[in-house]
Amino acid sequence: MYFDTAAERRGTNSVKWDKSSIMSICSNPDAEPFWVADMDFLPEEHAKAAGLRIAEKGVYGYPVFRTLEESASHWLKVRHDWEVPAEDISYSMGLLHGVSTSISLFTAEDARILVPSPMYRPFREITENLGRTLVEHNLSYDSNTHTFSIDRKRFREDASTSDAILFCSPQNPSGIVFPEEELEFILRTAKEFSIPVISDEIHSDLTHASAKHVPMGKANEGIGADVITLFAPSKTFNIAGEHCSFIVFSDSAKKEAFRKHERAARLDEPSIMIGELTEAVYRNGIDYNRELCAYLEGTAEEMAKLLEKLDSPLHVVRGHASFVTFVDCSAIYEKAKAYVESHEDEFPGGEGGGILSRFFGVKASVCANDGTWFGPAWQDFVRFNYGTSRKNVLAALERMDKAAKSL
Numbered sequence: 073m074y075f076d077t078a079a080e081r082r083g084t085n086s087v088k089w090d091k092s093s094i095m096s097i098c099s100n101p102d103a104e105p106f107w108v109a110d111m112d113f114l115p116e117e118h119a120k121a122a123g124l125r126i127a128e129k130g131v132y133g134y135p136v137f138r139t140l141e142e143s144a145s146h147w148l149k150v151r152h153d154w155e156v157p158a159e160d161i162s163y164s165m166g167l168l169h170g171v172s173t174s175i176s177l178f179t180a181e182d183a184r185i186l187v188p189s190p191m192y193r194p195f196r197e198i199t200e201n202l203g204r205t206l207v208e209h210n211l212s213y214d215s216n217t218h219t220f221s222i223d224r225k226r227f228r229e230d231a232s233t234s235d236a237i238l239f240c241s242p243q244n245p246s247g248i249v250f251p252e253e254e255l256e257f258i259l260r261t262a263k264e265f266s267i268p269v270i271s272d273e274i275h276s277d278l279t280h281a282s283a284k285h286v287p288m289g290k291a292n293e294g295i296g297a298d299v300i301t302l303f304a305p306s307k308t309f310n311i312a313g314e315h316c317s318f319i320v321f322s323d324s325a326k327k328e329a330f331r332k333h334e335r336a337a338r339l340d341e342p343s344i345m346i347g348e349l350t351e352a353v354y355r356n357g358i359d360y361n362r363e364l365c366a367y368l369e370g371t372a373e374e375m376a377k378l379l380e381k382l383d384s385p386l387h388v389v390r391g392h393a394s395f396v397t398f399v400d401c402s403a404i405y406e407k408a409k410a411y412v413e414s415h416e417d418e419f420p421g422g423e424g425g426g427i428l429s430r431f432f433g434v435k436a437s438v439c440a441n442d443g444t445w446f447g448p449a450w451q452d453f454v455r456f457n458y459g460t461s462r463k464n465v466l467a468a469l470e471r472m473d474k475a476a477k478s479l
């Protein structure tokens with residue numbers, strides 16, 4: 073099968089496979105990488121063909137793209153059944169650029185930004201670097217079902233003292249897909265307190281067939297909150313190194329302000345490479361997307377089955393989207409901590425990681441992100457990236473299980 077073959081990424085300037093990055097997270101430069109949210113699969117074939125076409129011609133001059141937003145509009149309709157006219161879609165040079173610029177432009181300097189946690193760490197960095205106050209809202213974790221959910225009462229309380237909500241749907245790191253009624257609750261809450269919702273949906277195209285992702289902007293149609301929905305082809309088609317994303321603003325004044333800002337900053341035009349790749353995949357990539365989602369869902373099921381068969385102390389959080397998931401290691405955290413702290417010489421470096429990432433790096437040769445990267449409350453977890461061949465994923469989990477049981 074196409075996805076059973078992982079691309080050889082050593083020697084390609086891949087941060088995921090960079091030994092010093094791996095070392096800093098898990099104290100072992102030779103550990104196999106299951107960390108940063110970047111897949112090892114070969115890219116969608118039309119993306120590859122577009123890249124080759126450009127390279128063969130050797131023409132890298134100034135491009136112009138007249139139909140990029142139309143292609144994005146086509147994709148939203150085909151993948152999410154959301155009809156958005158091309159003129160309402162704005163290009164942004166990467167998703168985080170869109171998040172950061174939206175916070176700068178549409179919140180006051182002393183704004184409080186509510187972010188559900190565990191959170192993708194750049195949300196914290198962007199909020200704090202812009203001088204805003206982070207309102208870290210811990211999601212509720214059920215240790216029996218291994219799922220996260222929103223405690224509506226607490227969420228409403230936090231929203232009542234916030235100036236914007238920064239949301240991630242589906243969620244990174246857990247892969248949780250939020251039901252539509254949960255999104256509607258968030259939208260109604262935002263409307264009640266007159267605050268915007270910025271919704272990062274970079275993982276949405278990778279929602280597995282057993283779940284349904286509803287774009288925030290679509291859920292908002294009968295509600296009328298102020299919503300900024302961001303999406304991108306980068307994770308979906310494995311072209312993340314070429315930054316490109318799109319934004320749908322429910323408020324046309326915000327759309328105009330964003331475009332004006334981008335023109336002034338000279339950031340309103342994509343490069344030749346990402347423009348051509350994006351058009352190719354948004355027009356032709358639906359079959360690849362369906363096959364990839366099925367492969368990822370199959371891997372997630374096999375991971376859960378394997379840990380059950382092994383009667384493992386580790387548990388996978390069963391999100392239904394993307395290729396990242398949290399692994400609940402609470403049953404062994406204290407023992408792992410005692411081990412790491414009493415054998416410091418076995419765990420050199422590791423300044424970018426924590427107890428569990430270093431433990432599994434050295435004892436299982438698996439490099440996964442430490443849970444604390446996603447917020448201080450999540451020390452019992454690691455985030456595991458299963459976007460590579462299933463064989464490698466299951467072998468890595470077996471090694472983690474063995475290391476956990478050795479304590």
Ligand SMILES: Cc1ncc(COP(=O)(O)O)c(C=O)c1O
Binds near residue numbers: 109167306315
């Ligand atoms: C939730 C989320 N948002 C944004 C990004 C990065 O997007 P970009 O590279 O387009 O800025 C990532 C990458 O891991 C992500 O997981």
